[in-house]
Amino acid sequence: MSSISRVSLVQALRYRGGQSMLAWMLHRISGIGIVVFVSMHVVAAFFLYSVEPQSITGQITQALTIFYEWLPMQIFILFSVMWHAINGARIVVLDMWPSLMTYNREAMWVQWALFVPLFLLPSILMILGAMG
């Protein structure tokens, strides 16, 4: 753990890790996003049903619920869950059969082919549904 060398943000951004690095970064960002916002949603829903709506806790809870149900937030959660699920499936398969690591590049393309429709179709339908 202590052997990790310190890199500046500029160095980190200039590192050309390609698709695998992008997948790793998105996996981490989407994981943090899911834990933070879904936990917030669960706790806010708990307070929504257990405190007076007029109290300060109740007002904060309602604001958090409105924020969570806001369409861009829903799209963000959909993006995070879909990416985390599909990228996680690729990681599980390559961890179980490490010899398949040779085909990581092809696996990345399969992953994009699954992720793009599975994310775009529901999100477009959700946006159309919200527009009426």
Place this chain on the structure above:
Amino acid sequence: MTSQANVRARNRSGGRFELYAWFFTRVTGILFLLMGAFNLVYANLVGGQGKMDVAAQMRWAFFPIPFHVESTSVEVTPNFANPFWQVYSFILVAFAATHGFNGLRVILEDYVHSPLALAWLRGILVFIWLFVLLSAIFLIFVYV
């Protein structure tokens, strides 16, 4: 000699915990994929088709709790609110919270190097994890 043995013993037990955490993450990850697919298929088989918009189907697929389909024209009882779904969604939220907060612990250990700060942050994570689980128990079994 003793300190080396201690370090080795600690590394060994720590290594085993990390192995179990790694394995748990993989197994529950596959489980979530299967559960999400099952929820989606079930919802469409018992009357969701044509009565649930895409947002509600996604909400139900991610977490099957009656609140998530209340806004649609589907009949919530008996198909979307019964003891089966209470137990099922509790298992799902318990595994998901553990998977997620273990992931946060891994990320913290990547970026926080001070042992004292790490100990505090781990404690805070355990506290939030238990609070989320308790909130979920109330939402699933008490407020429904």
